[in-house]
Structures are given as C-alpha cells and as structure tokens.
Amino acid sequence: MLNMMDTSFDNCIKCTICTTRCPVAEANLDYPGPKQAGPDGERLRIKNPELYDEALKLCTNCKRCEVACPSGVQVGTVIQLAKARHGGFKKGPRELMLSHTDLMGSLSSTAAPIVNVITQLKPIKKLLDKTLGIDERLTLPKYSGQTFRSWFKKQEAEQARFERKISFFHGCFTNYNDTTVGRHLVQVLNAMNIGVSLLKKEKCCGVPLIANGFFDKARKNAELNMGQFADALDSSECVIATEPSCAMTLRDEYPEVLQVDNHLLRDQIFFASTFIARELSQGNVPxxxxxxxxxxxxxxxxxxxxxxxxxxxxxxxxxxxxxxxxxxxxxxxxxxxxxxxxxxxxxxxxxxxxxxxxxxxxxxxxxxxxxxxxxxxxxxxxxxxxxxxxxxxxxxxx
Ligand code: SF4
Ligand code: SF4
Structure with a gap:
C-alpha cells in the first residue's frame, strides 16, 4: 500500500512564487494555482476531505512550481498524491489506453502499417474524440514496424567489443513509436568508444501511469526496473535514459511518489546529455x-x-x-x-x-x-x- 501523503507542504512560507511560474494558472482561470492547490489546499483537505477541489485535475505535473519554490515544497507531488487520495483521477478506457504504453505499444507495433493509417483517418479521429475524449485536432503518434529492441539484436555483437559499456533504458516511445533517438544514442556513444547494452527486461518508467492515477501498476514497474538496474550495473557503468521524463521518474519519482527506494543506484542513473556532457568535459570528444x-x-x-x-x-x-x-x-x-x-x-x-x-x-x-x-x-x-x-x-x- 502506497503512502499517499507528501509532508513537504508544511514548509510553505506562502511567498506565491510557485503561482507566478505555473503555466496552467496563467492559461486557465479555473485553476487556483500551485499554492492554493498544493500546500494551502492540503491543510484544508487534512481537516476535511470534502474540501478537495476538482480543479486539481488541471495540474499537468510539469514541476515548474517545485523548481521555483524556495522552501523545497514538492508542490506537483502534493497535488498528484491528493488526487489519488480523493478519487481525483478518472480511470476510464481513455486513461487506460494513454497510460499503458507497454501494452498499447506491443499490440500496435505488430500491426503498425495498418494502425498508422487508421489512426490518421478523419472519421476515426472523430470517433475517438466522441467516444473516448481524445481531441480530434491532434495527430496521434505513429508506431514503428520494428521495435528498438529487435533492431538492437543485430548490434549486440558490435557493442560487445567495447571495453566501456552503459545500459540504455530506451523507454516506450523509442521502443514502439520511433526508434530514431535510440539508434542515434548508439552511434554517438560508439563514436566516443562506449558500447551500449539493454536491460534484459524493462517496463514503462511509470510517468504516464502516475499522470493517470495508476499508482500500483507504476510501482510494480518501478520495482522491476530497479531490479534490472541492479543486475545491469554489475557489467555496465551506469543506466542512461534519452527521455527527460523517464530520467526524472527513475531518479526522483520512484522514491518521492512511489516509495520505491533507489538511493543505492540513483547516482548511476543519468539523463543522456548529462552523461555525454561529463564525457565531453573530460576530453572524450568524438x-x-x-x-x-x-x-x-x-x-x-x-x-x-x-x-x-x-x-x-x-x-x-x-x-x-x-x-x-x-x-x-x-x-x-x-x-x-x-x-x-x-x-x-x-x-x-x-x-x-x-x-x-x-x-x-x-x-x-x-x-x-x-x-x-x-x-x-x-x-x-x-x-x-x-x-x-x-x-x-x-x-x-x-
Ligand atoms: S506542477 Fe501543476 S501546479 Fe505545479 S506549475 Fe505545473 S501545472 Fe502548475
Ligand atoms: S513557492 Fe513554495 S513556499 Fe512559496 S507559496 Fe509556493 S509552495 Fe509555498
């Protein structure tokens, strides 16, 4: 059972800096802003759960309030956990579809040419809009006919010849939708004399699951991923992610939101640019x-x-x-x-x-x-x- 309470709200000094940095508060007058939705609201919700405000669903969890806060209040996290405690996540078929990226990816990529044509058709987009509430004005992401993992199989022998090696957490989008960034990471690191290996198994980092309220599933994924990292770090220097939200989730959301302890491995999990910038500063320039x-x-x-x-x-x-x-x-x-x-x-x-x-x-x-x-x-x-x-x-x- 997850502990759905973040006590950092108690450090709020009511400076309102967070509200000046919130993109949603600026764009939508229905949103009370991070101070009111986060620490102020939390004090009220503890006293009386009926004071939970439905407007919390408007928060994007962008974390800009947390970056701005001088007191270290984890405002975005306070809001996400409050939504979870008070039934603030609507978990319908749309949310299931948008958040279970592993499942959707493995089903869709096997029939990618058909799925890609169908999801761009106007009548289908209209149907998704009317039935699921996925806005028809958007272009839905395409799927790749070949997953990144299957492309990588042919690279394994080449990667084995490198003395230095990192483990790549490719994430769902690179595996199922567009393998480009993963392939380019391999090229860049190889040019820096570093080989790439994949985890034996990886699950979605959990960011879309958290954003749609599937905390238990996100936690299961986190536990599996951390186990894989521990095994992989026996033979590689670190774990690298090319997607900022994956890196943030693996490093910060696991302990702070999902209570999955990562303190022994956290310093060996890097966002790709962070790892590469360090190499460049040490003279490893391709x-x-x-x-x-x-x-x-x-x-x-x-x-x-x-x-x-x-x-x-x-x-x-x-x-x-x-x-x-x-x-x-x-x-x-x-x-x-x-x-x-x-x-x-x-x-x-x-x-x-x-x-x-x-x-x-x-x-x-x-x-x-x-x-x-x-x-x-x-x-x-x-x-x-x-x-x-x-x-x-x-x-x-x-
Ligand atoms: S995390 Fe939520 S409250 Fe904080 S800045 Fe982003 S939208 Fe606003
Ligand atoms: S920036 Fe931090 S301290 Fe200031 S009002 Fe927001 S949560 Fe409170």
Missing part, C-alpha cells in the same frame, strides 16, 4: 564535421526540473557549425498525455502559444528538444521539424 545550421532549442519542463538543460546546451555547443538560439523557458503545453485529452486541448494550446509564436518568428533550420511529447506539440503547431540533440550530434559524426 570526431565531428561542421553542420552549418541555425537551430532553436526548447527546454522541456522535466529536464528543467533535473537541472539538465545546461548539459544539453553543452552538447549542442560542442557540435561544430551549429548556432543555438535558446527559446524562452516556457512550457509547450503538451505535458505527456495531458494535451491529448479533449477537455485540456484549449489550455494546452494557450500554454504553448508563446513558444509556437517565438519559433514562427525565428528564421531557423530546425527546432531541437529532448522530449518526444514537446516534439509532437511543436510539430503540430508550427511548420518546423523538431530534432533530438543526439540526432544533430549523430549527423555531425565523421
């Missing part, structure tokens, strides 16, 4: 050719939460001939599965508008971001193609 590109970089909320933006900028600045323009550090509004829900579509668009406008005004070749859900949102709302930093680095390898 041979690269100039790309002559101007790119705009969008920093994902969950990477900001980990303090990892500087590491991605270090990586990008190391690629010759790439001019990097830093976009305002604003949320794109998608927040994983949040923006897919019909009732959140408008809020999601209002939140992202600032970023969409800024990109449209800039004259850049590409937008770069580390997060797949930010990529989807930006590509749906601008004319720009969005690349992962590792894709750009792999293009420059000689």
């Amino acid at each position: 041979k690269m050719k100039p790309l002559n590109l101007r790119v705009a970089y969008h920093s994902p909320c969950h990477l900001i939460k980990q303090g990892g933006v500087i590491h991605t900028l270090t990586l990008l600045n190391q690629i010759p001939g790439v001019e990097v323009i830093m976009l305002d550090q604003k949320c794109c509004g998608m927040s994983g599965t949040y923006g897919f829900k019909k009732e959140n579509y408008q809020t999601s668009q209002i939140i992202g508008q600032g970023i969409f406008d800024q990109i449209t005004e800039l004259n850049v070749d590409y937008v770069v971001t580390d997060c797949e859900s930010c990529k989807m949102q930006i590509e749906m709302n601008t004319d720009h193609q969005v690349l992962h930093p590792l894709t750009l680095m792999s293009q420059s390898l000689i």
